[in-house]
Amino acid sequence: MTFESSPAQPPQGPTPLSPQEFKATVEGILTNVEWVIEGKSHTIKLAIAVMLAEGHLLLEDVPGVGKTQLAKALARSVDCSVRRIQFTPDLLPSDVTGVSIFDPEKRDFVFKPGAIFGNLILGDEINRASPKTQSALLECMEERQVTVDGNTYKLRSPFMVIATQNPVEMEGTYPLPEAQRDRFTARLAIGYPDVNAELALLDRREEYNPLDALRPVADADMIVRMIAAARAVHLAPELKRYVVDLVTATRTNAQVRLGASPRATLQLLRCTQVLAAMDGRDFALPDDVQQLAVPVLAHRLIPTTETTMGGGDTKAIVSDILRHVPVVSNPGRF
Known part of the structure; x- marks a missing residue:
């Protein structure tokens, strides 16, 4: 008797949210953080897009503009496990990943999880930690797992690192290595508020801390379903080629010593899908790519010495590439 083997079935994933539920949840998170x-609004929208693209966010700006407040507000808007790591020069890699400790009763080593074991990880002033401690995040951020003493521990989904840092020219900081920067999906700057926003901030803070009033508008399961919904957004072959052309242009630009990686290409496409879903579309457009190109690509580029000495800026380089790379036509549903 012979048996015919049936084709293997892919594992069942989470049920995606409907476009209406997706948009309503995003608006709820946006309102909370605002x-x-x-x-x-635009900065907050991009931060939410990074979360739903299963990416990691680097908030880089001068002290006091609200980097940590943005990270904490986003974390409090989602009902999931949140861990905070205050990066300091004496922080050890084991403080981040965990350590195996000998248990006399069990007569064996027991793993004590570090601060990285959570859904949303707030890493405050990441560039104040030593390069050795910064490198402890490499495996976590890319492979969503931790290896300690030969044992590998999976991290829960969703998993996102939101790190803040002051500009690297400030005293007492360590520049992030290239491999670390490349693992951050996007780098955002908040900037100073305008006059009206700063006046509103003063009035509101007289009564209470706005963070204390925040309530979650989504949970971890809902975020996973939103991630699945964003992954279903259609990417036309022409749009994919446009993204590849943009990334390739960073590698051949005369002002750039090291261009964007294939990881950057993948993350730019993932964020593009999320931005389309936020607008209620099931297909992505070049406009989505153009909104994301600078925050996703600029921090990965290493300019030449001549460009740096001449005051060149990687954001300006990416903006110039956007102007010169031809935009695809009719990149919609076909």
């Missing part, structure tokens, strides 16, 4: 960080 209650704390006023007048920065």
Whole structure:
């Protein structure tokens, strides 16, 4: 008797949210965070897009503009496990990943999880930690797992690192290595508020801390379903080629010593899908790519010495590439 083997079935994933539920949940998170960080809707929208693209976010700006407040507001808007790591020069890699400790009763080593074991990880002033400690995040951020003493431990989904840092020219900081920067999906700057927003901030803070009033509008399961919904957004072959052309242009630009990696290409496409879903579309457009190109690509580029000495800026380089790379036509549903 012979038996015919049936084809293997792919594992069942989470049920995606409907477009209406997706948009309503995003608006709820956006409203929550805007209650704390006023007048920065576009920055907050991009931060949410990074989370739903299963990426990691680097908030880089001068002290006091609300980097940590933005990270905490986003974390409090989602009902999931949140861990905070205050990066300092004496922080050890084991403080981040965990350590195996000998248990006399069990007469064996027991793993004690570090601060990285959570859904949303707030890494405050990441560039104040030593390069050795910064490198402890490499495996976590890319492979969503931790290896300690030969044992590998999976991290729970969703998993996102939101790190803040002051500009690297400030005293007492360590520049992030290239491999670390490349693992951050996007780098955002908040900037100073306008006059009206700053006045509103003063009035609101007289009564209470806005963070204390925040309530979750989504949970971990809902975020996973939103991630699945964003992954279903259609990417036309022409749009994929446009993204590849943009990334390739960073590698051949005369002002750039090291261009964007294939990881950057993948993450730019993932964020593009999320941005389309936020607008209620099931297909992505070049406009989505263009909104994301600078925050996703600029921090990965290493300019030449001549460009740096001449005051060149990687954001300006990416903006110039956007102007010169031809935009695809009719990249919609076909």
